[in-house]
Amino acid sequence: MRLAHESIEELNTEESAWRLLAPWGRTPENTTIERHTVYTFQARWVDRWREGRLLLAGDAAHQMPPFxxxxxxxxxxxxxxxxxxxxLVLDGHADAGLLDTYTSERSAHVQHAIAMSMELGKVICVLDPEEARARDTRMIAAGADPARALPEAPPPVLGDGVLQRAADGGRAAGAGHLTPQFPVTHEGRTELLDELTGGGFVLLTDGEAPLADLDAADRAFLRTIGARLVPLTENGGTWTDTPGGYLPHLRAHGHVAALVRPDFYLFGTASDAAGVRELVGRLRALLRSPAHGTDHAPAPAPHTGATAPEGSPLAAAT
Structure with missing residues (x-):
């Protein structure tokens, strides 16, 4: 880290690079410097991640300190x-407007990582001994738990997009949160779920009964988008929830089904068979006409903390 008495011009020389490497035994005799430069860390993201056929990702879309x-x-x-x-768009199974939800979902989510990186930088880059002692006292008192030791940050959830909505129009509980993975047994193999499904959409249900209301059109739609139906049982079924991971989650929240997206974020849940059909219908409608996506980034997410809302099924920290 550049100290207060050091200039960028002074540091950005090969001589300074060798001086800083010397304590680790790196010398011109045993090391080649390919490049040296002085970096200024940035915390930023673009407002628009898509412009027609051009899409930005990674460092082109956002930058953050490395902490x-x-x-x-x-x-x-x-x-x-x-x-x-x-x-889905290139295969003709979704409207091109689906790509606009890339901006709305990822821009909101990445703000959590950026805010966390900034706050950790403030913890790490402390030079004053008294400030360092005060920092250590705070960290120890908080049990070194970032949720307690650091200021609140935008939550690690997706912004509006391809997600289930609640009856009042707000976001359904748990939608947009990353889902955990548990081992499942299928056809004699016990693996993490995605090893058995091969990725794609997955409709997890508590047994076969929740699938009863799905008609031929619903099932054809799920096949078209490559979704897998996974009716879980505690033992003896085609899909067995081997360690008891998914079914306890569902039952604890009164749900019989959870629809997981290909990127492992929760699309939504259902509490009965009729709700499962509604869940599938909602996904079909959003793929054809994403109602809540936009090609413009949302306003910065409120600092509401990083915990899942009460009643969230299958929610896990990123």
């Missing part, structure tokens, strides 16, 4: 979010 190690992780999330939407 949380979330720059490449955020880029991977961009790519996975965009990949399944592009595939």
């Amino acid at each position: 949380a190690g979330q720059g490449m992780c955020s880029g991977l999330r961009d790519a996975v979010n965009l990949a399944w939407k592009l595939r």
